[in-house]
Amino acid sequence: MKTAAEILANKQKRLVTVPANATIYEALEKMTSAKIGAILVTGVGKEDQIVGIWTERDLMRNSLLEGFNPRTARIEDYMTTNLHTAQDTATVFELKDMLLGLFIRHMIIKKGEEFVGILSVGDLVRASLHMQDQHIRDLKAQTSWHYYENWRWDRQ
Template sequence: MKTANDMIQEKGSDILCVPVGTTVLDALKKMNARKVGAILVTRDDKPVGIWTERDLMRNSLEGIFDPKTARIEEYMTRDLIFAPHTDSVYNLMDKFLGLRVRHLLIEKDGQSIGMVSSGDVMKAAIHAKDTELKQLNAMVSWDYYENWRWRPESK
């Protein structure tokens, strides 16, 4: 079973980031260009928050919200959630469901090594099940049943 570290190795550890002070509109442009649903907010190259599509939806309902002038740190989620690099796909799925989040930062030796989304984890889980199904089909195929014959013991 894949771990968070395996997924980061395949996906790459590059995390889309903006520094504190960036406007929400500029963050949105970066997110749109990379086709991602979340952006990490940093101060002195250290993560201090995350801003997501869900935040945009919630913020848009506020009457005073203007993405052209709003600073990302005013609207970001400050409580970052980390998962260890050793977490399996199923442990990550439990965290996504239990915490009701879509993005987790992956931590190794006290450092953030990347970020995975619920979509990344779903893709890994589907791939694992597909591989398992192919292995089972190879073990027990129709050829096995068609060639099986009962042969009485000869005396």
């Protein structure tokens, strides 16, 4: 079964971050150019310290608030600080179970104590479909006539 590390390797996207004092608009610009739905938030002046995550859903939830302006609103005021993480050794099944159980769409992946990436529900669905497709191909190969025609007992 595929692990988070294997999925991240296939994804080939670098970790995209924004400082906590950045505006929502600045975060949206970064997210749009990177074609991502969530961005990690770093401490101000501490690029190696992840303090939160901000997602498209956060934008949707907060955009209706009185006085909300993405050009002036700071990420730190709207980000999620309760970070849910998984190790890069976690399997697709374990990751899907965590996302469903926590009712979240993005899981932050760590290797030891280092943040190495984010996996979305879409990434996990894609990996699951690839695994199922490979399994079906393997089963078809085992049940094909070619397999049985070339199978024989080695008699001694």
